Amino acid sequence: MSASAYNITINDLQAPNAPGWHANGKGQGGEDQETEPGTAPGQDWDLEAFTLNGKKLTIYSGYNLLAGNKPYGLGDLFIDTNGDAHWQPGADNHINGKTDNSVFLYDYVVHFTKRSGFSIGDGSYTVYQIDNSKSVVLTETVFKSGSNPWILDTDKSSKDHIKAISSGQLGVTVNNTATLTIDGGTQVTGGTHYMGDLDVSFLPTGDLANGKTIFHITMQCGNDSLVGRVADGGATLTLLGAAMTTLAFLVRRQGKK
């Protein structure tokens, strides 16, 4: 566990516009051993945590990331980098249809390209930069509107408003330790854990430390919504700035002797 690795999971339930959603899990963000209100509970539907280590994002999950859980597959990973995304429950009150990115304002999507039934195959993906327009069509979840959106629809009107910028593969490993200590000293519990690693170096330099970057993922049913937010790197930069100002002052004083 590196000192630069952080559990970035935040509570997806403490949203002012989402009455009835409440934190009932444990661990950071209240996400471990938690699924959304009124959905099937259990480790095999539990998205547990996001961690960030440098440019490596890891998704911890009791839900089988690659194979899915019959009959519902993993969604795309939605990313906001400018702090305006409507990631909280309530942005879209519909299910089982189409919505669009003028509702959510995400900036990037990691879109899995080898879907077959409820599997995402080997986890291959294309990363798209997406417009905020109505033309960017997204697919809703089947059961929980608060977990929207599920995936990017690359057909329909989307194709002129999305730009492929990168590609890769979600590297998934399995850990059967029931209580697993992860980054930041936090733990995920409940049984088997699937850990999906993703290289997010496609994001512009600086975005990961701007205090605004949000990651969101769910599965087709919307049983669990997992949200992560990268901590503000501004405090570190301010300290560095103060240190350099002091250094410049000392250098000037030395020059006056």
Ligand SMILES: [Ca+2]
């Ligand atoms: Ca959960």
Ligand SMILES: [Ca+2]
């Ligand atoms: Ca769990």
Ligand SMILES: [Ca+2]
């Ligand atoms: Ca945005």
Ligand SMILES: [Ca+2]
């Ligand atoms: Ca959740």
